[in-house]
Each structure stands twice: as structure tokens, then as C-alpha cells.
Amino acid sequence: MHIEAITATDIAWQEQALCAQTGADFFFPEPGSSVREAKRICGLCAIRSTCLEYALIHDERFGVWGGLSEKERMQLRRAEENW
Numbered sequence: 817m818h819i820e821a822i823t824a825t826d827i828a829w830q831e832q833a834l835c836a837q838t839g840a841d842f843f844f845p846e847p848g849s850s851v852r853e854a855k856r857i858c859g860l861c862a863i864r865s866t867c868l869e870y871a872l873i874h875d876e877r878f879g880v881w882g883g884l885s886e887k888e889r890m891q892l893r894r895a896e897e898n899w
């Protein structure tokens with residue numbers, strides 16, 4: 817079993833997260849709910865690329881990260897695997 821430690825440095829960027837100011841509801845909506853508002857906020861976020869990279873590296877399965885939904889991150893991961 818591989819256990820990866822997440823250090824404070826790894827997540828220091830989250831202090832600049834716009835979603836931390838708006839609350840998590842937009843970013844972790846009920847299944848079938850719109851993620852449009854979350855994506856709009858991500859589009860204004862200065863750390864979007866760092867957030868997306870973190871989500872991909874840590875295989876975040878739920879919610880909107882870096883402006884992409886779960887399904888979009890999965891598609892991106894598959895496209896990168898086939899590159």
C-alpha cells in the first residue's frame with residue numbers, strides 16, 4: 817500500500833483560492849446539478865492551473881477543480897494517457 821503525505825507546502829496555494837471565499841456548495845453540487853457557477857468562478861481564479869494540476873496529481877474524484885468537472889478531468893487524463 818502506498819500512502820502519500822500531503823504537506824502544508826503542497827496546499828499553501830489554496831490560501832489564494834477564490835472558492836474558499838464563496839463556499840464549497842458550488843464546487844461540490846448534488847449529482848445532476850449545474851457546475852456553471854463554479855466554472856465561472858474558476859475562470860476568475862489566479863491559481864486555476866495549479867489547482868487543476870493538484871487535482872490531477874492527487875486523483876481528486878469529486879467536484880470542480882481548476883475549472884473542470886469530474887467527467888472533464890477524467891477525459892483529460894485519458895487523453896494524456898493516449899498521447
Ligand code: SF4
Nearest residue numbers: 833835858861867882
Ligand atoms: S480554480 Fe476553482 S476550484 Fe481551484 S482554487 Fe480556484 S476557484 Fe477553487
